[in-house]
Amino acid sequence: MNRILVVEDEEAIANLIRMNLVGAGYLCDIAYDGITGADKMEENSYDLCLFDIMLPGLDGYGLLDYAKKLKIPVIFLTAKGELKDRVKGLRAGADDYITKPFEVLELLARVENILRRFNKTEQIIKVKDLTIDMTSRTVKRNGVEIDLTLKEFDLLLLFAQNKNVALYRETIYERVWNSLYIGDSRTIDLHIQRLRKKTGLEHDIEAVYKVGYRLKAEV
Amino acid sequence: MKLFWKLFISLQAVILLMFTVFGCFLMYFSFENSINREKERSREETLFFQYALLTSMESLPDSYQAYDMAAAEIAETIQNNVANSNNIVRVYNSRRQIVFESEPRNGSLLESGWEDHSGVSRIVKQEDGFFIETFLEVTGKMGTYYLEIDKNITYIYNERDMLLSNYKLVLLAAFLASMFLTFLLSAGFTRSIRRLSIETRWFADGNYKRRVAVRGNDEITELMKSFNHMANELEKTMNELEEDARRQEDFTAAFAHELKTPLTSVIGYADMLRSRNLSDEERRLSADYIFGQGKRLERLSYKLMELVGMRTDEIRRQEIDVQELAEKIKKFTVQVLRKKKITFYVSVAPGSIYGDIDLLQSLFGNLIDNARKACSEGGIIWMMGEPEDDGYRFFVQDNGRGIPEEEIYKITEAFYMVDKSRARKEGGAGIGMTLCKRIIELHGADWKISSAEGQGTRVTVHFKEDGDMADA
Numbered sequence: 001m002n003r004i005l006v007v008e009d010e011e012a013i014a015n016l017i018r019m020n021l022v023g024a025g026y027l028c029d030i031a032y033d034g035i036t037g038a039d040k041m042e043e044n045s046y047d048l049c050l051f052d053i054m055l056p057g058l059d060g061y062g063l064l065d066y067a068k069k070l071k072i073p074v075i076f077l078t079a080k081g082e083l084k085d086r087v088k089g090l091r092a093g094a095d096d097y098i099t100k101p102f103e104v105l106e107l108l109a110r111v112e113n114i115l116r117r118f119n120k121t122e123q124i125i126k127v128k129d130l131t132i133d134m135t136s137r138t139v140k141r142n143g144v145e146i147d148l149t150l151k152e153f154d155l156l157l158l159f160a161q162n163k164n165v166a167l168y169r170e171t172i173y174e175r176v177w178n179s180l181y182i183g184d185s186r187t188i189d190l191h192i193q194r195l196r197k198k199t200g201l202e203h204d205i206e207a208v209y210k211v212g213y214r215l216k217a218e219v
Numbered sequence: 220m221k222l223f224w225k226l227f228i229s230l231q232a233v234i235l236l237m238f239t240v241f242g243c244f245l246m247y248f249s250f251e252n253s254i255n256r257e258k259e260r261s262r263e264e265t266l267f268f269q270y271a272l273l274t275s276m277e278s279l280p281d282s283y284q285a286y287d288m289a290a291a292e293i294a295e296t297i298q299n300n301v302a303n304s305n306n307i308v309r310v311y312n313s314r315r316q317i318v319f320e321s322e323p324r325n326g327s328l329l330e331s332g333w334e335d336h337s338g339v340s341r342i343v344k345q346e347d348g349f350f351i352e353t354f355l356e357v358t359g360k361m362g363t364y365y366l367e368i369d370k371n372i373t374y375i376y377n378e379r380d381m382l383l384s385n386y387k388l389v390l391l392a393a394f395l396a397s398m399f400l401t402f403l404l405s406a407g408f409t410r411s412i413r414r415l416s417i418e419t420r421w422f423a424d425g426n427y428k429r430r431v432a433v434r435g436n437d438e439i440t441e442l443m444k445s446f447n448h449m450a451n452e453l454e455k456t457m458n459e460l461e462e463d464a465r466r467q468e469d470f471t472a473a474f475a476h477e478l479k480t481p482l483t484s485v486i487g488y489a490d491m492l493r494s495r496n497l498s499d500e501e502r503r504l505s506a507d508y509i510f511g512q513g514k515r516l517e518r519l520s521y522k523l524m525e526l527v528g529m530r531t532d533e534i535r536r537q538e539i540d541v542q543e544l545a546e547k548i549k550k551f552t553v554q555v556l557r558k559k560k561i562t563f564y565v566s567v568a569p570g571s572i573y574g575d576i577d578l579l580q581s582l583f584g585n586l587i588d589n590a591r592k593a594c595s596e597g598g599i600i601w602m603m604g605e606p607e608d609d610g611y612r613f614f615v616q617d618n619g620r621g622i623p624e625e626e627i628y629k630i631t632e633a634f635y636m637v638d639k640s641r642a643r644k645e646g647g648a649g650i651g652m653t654l655c656k657r658i659i660e661l662h663g664a665d666w667k668i669s670s671a672e673g674q675g676t677r678v679t680v681h682f683k684e685d686g687d688m689a690d691a
Binding site for chain 1: 472475476479480481482483484486487488490491493494495496501504508511512
């Protein structure tokens with residue numbers, strides 16, 4: 001399991017991130033100021049760090065230097081959303097940059113993305129009798145490969161990475177089709193139908209009334 | 220046309236004109252003078268000749284008949300021995316025949332009917348030069364003779380011509396010299412103007428630090444000084460505007476930050492509530508956070524509204540009894556303070572100040588609130604007041620944690636918090652001191668914050684007696 005350090009002085013936001021990371025299957029430590037954050041980096045080994053920039057004690061840029069020495073990838077998490085701030089953060093060596101307010105799904109996707117880039121994540125996700133290989137982008141059911149289209153694979157991956165989360169139609173559309181949802185639910189419903197049939201997840205991908213769909217599974 | 224050329228050409232023209240006019244006058248007068256001198260001399264010489272001729276002729280014996288021959292001989296003797304031999308002398312008899320001629324010449328005064336003009340002289344031009352011809356009648360017992368003396372004055376004309384051609388050379392030299400001088404002069408005059416114009420262009424192109432080096436003490440220097448003055452004022456105004464813009468930008472950025480932080484929590488927890496199956500404990504915690512952060516946004520908006528409202532509204536001025544004011548403040552702060560077991564001492568000497576009662580309550584409320592946040596449980600806050608010669612002075616003091624020295628000047632900046640996480644816990648939005656500063660400005664009062672870390676903070680507010688308010 002990947003271990004993630006969150007340094008954020010806002011208790012509410014720190015807890016929000018922790019709850020979601022734990023929910024997605026990560027181990028998560030929290031520090032409320034820069035000094036404690038640096039101490040924790042020394043004590044434990046982390047696969048990824050999330051830093052706020054404005055921190056008491058030691059700020060995000062200072063923490064970034066520590067993390068770089070220890071070769072830990074870093075995502076900045078800050079309300080400073082101006083272009084020059086983002087450029088400054090990325091120039092300083094951050095691997096990604098998330099501006100507040102952010103959506104939890106976006107945070108998780110970026111975390112997942114960075115971990116994969118640094119080969120720190122499991123490249124294989126298991127859902128019931130399915131094995132999803134993210135490197136080769138193939139899905140096997142009991143050892144037999146299932147033929148999925150590009151969108152169907154992305155859809156399955158989204159559900160697999162967000163088990164037990166009710167995914168709103170607009171969220172699904174934005175994540176898989178990468179464009180703004182304009183109320184056309186037919187496309188999503190059609191793809192879900194085919195995905196269910198191909199993967200045999202007829203009863204596991206369940207419709208949530210007025211919301212969208214959810215993949216029910218034991219974590 | 221450029222000022223340089225205008226100056227150059229007009230100077231040049233004036234100099235040339237003056238040289239020419241004065242030179243001509245000078246030459247004319249000197250020429251006239253020479254001519255007159257020669258005329259005078261010629262007349263005198265003629266008179267002398269006439270006298271000599273007349274006396275010699277008169278002394279001839281009465282029996283003497285060959286007067287013409289005698290006249291010729293006498294004239295020759297006079298011409299050769301006594302008179303100016305450079306002159307040409309002719310003597311005519313009454314029949315207008317030449318009886319003596321010192322050298323042959325064309326033309327005769329008698330021929331042109333000059334016998335009536337005895338004693339007249341004129342200037343004539345002959346092939347061999349200019350002459351003054353003077354004509355005189357000589358009458359005695361020997362009858363009437365006519366005497367004509369021609370004086371060669373060609374040298375005057377030659378002199379004049381030479382002078383004129385020399386003067387032309389002098390004029391040319393003077394012209395060249397003055398051209399050089401006026402060029403330098405014009406360049407000198409226009410140099411400062413050119414420098415000023417170059418600096419002006421630099422300035423206009425955005426080099427606001429440029430100034431003109433001021434030298435000398437003429438009108439252009441004055442212009443340069445004015446330019447520098449204008450540049451200084453302009454730069455000052457621009458800096459002020461930039462400073463304003465920067466402050467506004469900082470405020471906006473800080474405000475956006477203050478807004479985004481609670482929004483992140485509200486959106487995040489709400490999203491969790493709607494899309495996950497949370498445990499009861501998690502659900503309660505999420506709702507709690509949403510509520511808390513929502514409250515924070517509410518506080519922020521109230522404080523902001525106060526700040527914005529104060530910027531536009533005029534304040535109502537009235538005489539306020541300071542003891543009544545202290546009593547009111549005590550009443551609405553006492554409960555919060557009691558919750559944290561803080562002792563609040565009020566000791567206000569009688570007196571009055573001018574101001575807006577609501578704003579002043581807000582001012583002291585904020586100051587006391589800050590003191591409360593700085594205090595740990597069981598701390599002490601003092602509010603003291605004493606009249607002064609020129610007004611009234613308040614102190615709000617606590618024995619809390621104090622403010623680090625290097626941060627004191629920053630605490631009136633909007634959204635600045637010395638200890639962010641603590642301030643949040645105490646429900647601060649970071650606008651309190653900005654509000655206080657504004658209220659104090661509106662009352663034309665001044666304040667001072669002194670603090671020692673770990674020992675406490677003291678805020679001194681001084682109200683002026685006349686209650687003159689800033690019109691801001």
